[in-house]
Amino acid sequence: MTPNAAHQSPLTSDHRCPIRPAPATRVRPSTATLVVPLRHVNRNGIPKVSLDGISLSYKTNDGSQLLALDNINLRVKAGEFLCIVGPSGCGKSTLLHLIAGLQPATSGKVLIDDKQVEGTGTDRILIFQELGLFPWLTVGQNVEFGMKMKGISKAERNERTDYYLRLVHLTQFKDSYSHQLSGGMRQRVALARALASEPDVLLMDEPFAALDAQTRDLLHDELERIWSETGRTIIFVTHNVREAVRLGDRVALFTFRPGRIKREFVIDLPRPRQLEHVTVAKSAREILDHLREEINKSLEEQYGHEAVR
Ligand SMILES: Nc1ncnc2c1ncn2[C@@H]1O[C@H](COP(=O)(O)OP(=O)(O)OP(=O)(O)O)[C@@H](O)[C@H]1O
Numbered sequence: 415m416t417p418n419a420a421h422q423s424p425l426t427s428d429h430r431c432p433i434r435p436a437p438a439t440r441v442r443p444s445t446a447t448l449v450v451p452l453r454h455v456n457r458n459g460i461p462k463v464s465l466d467g468i469s470l471s472y473k474t475n476d477g478s479q480l481l482a483l484d485n486i487n488l489r490v491k492a493g494e495f496l497c498i499v500g501p502s503g504c505g506k507s508t509l510l511h512l513i514a515g516l517q518p519a520t521s522g523k524v525l526i527d528d529k530q531v532e533g534t535g536t537d538r539i540l541i542f543q544e545l546g547l548f549p550w551l552t553v554g555q556n557v558e559f560g561m562k563m564k565g566i567s568k569a570e571r572n573e574r575t576d577y578y579l580r581l582v583h584l585t586q587f588k589d590s591y592s593h594q595l596s597g598g599m600r601q602r603v604a605l606a607r608a609l610a611s612e613p614d615v616l617l618m619d620e621p622f623a624a625l626d627a628q629t630r631d632l633l634h635d636e637l638e639r640i641w642s643e644t645g646r647t648i649i650f651v652t653h654n655v656r657e658a659v660r661l662g663d664r665v666a667l668f669t670f671r672p673g674r675i676k677r678e679f680v681i682d683l684p685r686p687r688q689l690e691h692v693t694v695a696k697s698a699r700e701i702l703d704h705l706r707e708e709i710n711k712s713l714e715e716q717y718g719h720e721a722v723r
């Protein structure tokens with residue numbers, strides 16, 4: 415792991431590993447017209463996302479304060495793929511909410527292209543752990559929703575909806591409602607919806623956690639391809655360290671509460687990477703050793719409390 419290789423080499427058109435053939439059902443849709451590279455490229459070195467001294471405290475039920483995030487300083491370059499790992503409850507989702515503008519920090523600033531975030535914006539999209547699909551809309555309408563908010567024409571919305579549904583293999587469920595889908599399928603609808611509005615910054619909160627291994631591998635490939643072709647900036651939260659190494663240019667490891675950045679790892683393994691590859695496993699092991707210390711702290715706190723009860 416050495417200096418960042420964000421966005422250096424675009425992937426070849428077929429970046430799958432020859433020793434692990436793609437599932438027979440896989441259809442790679444044409445991307446010629448629809449996955450549009452970002453128009454403005456930031457050439458002056460201003461980070462796409464900056465977190466300056468971010469702290470956040472929640473009020474708890476007994477009226478005390480819980481410090482969820484403590485003095486987070488982080489820069490994410492335009493086009494970088496940053497993964498965040500850390501024990502449960504360390505503030506990963508909270509951090510994405512702050513970047514999305516869904517809640518303000520107690521102190522510190524979030525900047526996008528050097529402009530302070532003061533609320534939500536169509537330049538950022540968050541895929542929640544809870545997905546946020548609208549149950550009264552069909553799959554197709556859910557995918558269309560963000561584009562509608564952006565004022566994209568009906569014809570383009572239809573085209574992009576069909577494209578992104580094909581990408582996540584849900585074309586035949588376009589007219590279904592979310593309660594008619596499995597958990598993994600719902601996750602794929604949420605991904606298609608986020609990708610379809612083609613935001614500058616994609617904030618992803620454990621988007622693939624509930625998926626079966628084959629679907630997850632497929633979506634890793636597709637996400638990496640879309641990222642490399644479009645130059646979007648991705649901040650991706652996961653519990654799965656291997657997934658973080660498979661996808662990220664950089665992995666930021668958070669401490670157990672309060673969430674602080676314990677360490678950052680630059681992953682300069684060549685792309686495309688394979689989850690099972692020995693180099694990925696090796697890098698993941700190194701990160702996991704550090705993560706275990708934090709998980710142990712969280713378990714100690716939990717069992718300590720239980721012993722007192
Ligand atoms: N709305 C809230 N009110 C009070 N406390 C909250 C609220 N949201 C989160 N917290 C607390 O803040 C801390 C961080 O929560 P957060 O959901 O960001 O963690 P996380 O790292 O995403 O965890 P996980 O990996 O389990 O998803 C936790 O201790 C949680 O209990």
Ligand SMILES: [Mg+2]
Nearest residue numbers: 506507508543
């Ligand atoms: Mg979370």
